[in-house]
Amino acid sequence: MNYLVTVLADKQQAQEAYSVLRRDGIPTEKITILGEGYQSADDFGLIDPSQQASKGAKKLAYMLVPFGFVAGYAFNVLTGIELFSFTNSITEHIIGGVLGAVSGLLGAIVVGGGVGLTVGSGDALTYRNRLNAGQYIIVTQGTDSVIRQATKLLRQFEPEFIQGYTEPVNS
Structure with missing residues (x-):
């Protein structure tokens, strides 16, 4: 058609x-x-561009959050950075993993959502604006x-x- x-x-x-x-x-x-x-x-x-951006961010988050956790955990193990003086090393590694997961989530929102909002909608956004x-x-x-x-x-x-x-x- x-x-x-x-x-x-x-x-x-x-x-x-x-x-x-x-x-x-x-x-x-x-x-x-x-x-x-x-x-x-x-x-x-x-298509609603914001809906497409939301879908893109969610899809990317499924991959980046676990990867961010593993990367943050590994980074903390390799560097031995002490974030808090009152915690043991296992807790420090887990905190590093959580910070890595949060970074992955933010990356998914910015890349999956922002790029999806501006690029993923094709001409639909232009027509909606008109x-x-x-x-x-x-x-x-x-x-x-x-x-x-x-x-x-x-x-x-x-x-x-x-x-x-x-x-x-x-x-």
């Missing part, structure tokens, strides 16, 4: 574009308007010929952004 995502400045443009697409024979079930008064990004299924700014998005789906036809029709509205996507084929 192919998709054409078109960003228009206001509601009037979006309504006019929708009418032109319908008038030219594109079925209404293949045209979706996103924006205030129409479908939201969540209703349409655009919707939040009061713009409207028309998504047209169909075959290559339908997308070409819709592109030609929508260009007359001088959209702020127009982008075609092809859904990957699962093998």
Whole structure:
């Protein structure tokens, strides 16, 4: 399935574009308007970047927290650093391991969450920001010929952004 995502400045443009697409024979079930008064990004299924970032941070934490504990424990054993004078060496090693695990958790949050938030969402964050700014998005789906036809029709509205996507084929 192919998709054409078109960003228009206001509601009037979006309504006019929708009418032109319908008038030219594109079925209404293949045209979706996103924006205030129409479908939201969540209703349409655009991924939420913060949700993706949270998933990435959790996945990374499963690996980095145990690794951080082992690394912190080993570091304390090798260096013999005394953190507290009133504890024995085993407790010192465990404290070193806990500090290493906390460092692993912070790394997972920063790398998995921060990078996931900025990079992992693809264009969804851009589209959500445009919707939040009061713009409207028309998504047209169909075959290559339908997308070409819709592109030609929508260009007359001088959209702020127009982008075609092809859904990957699962093998």
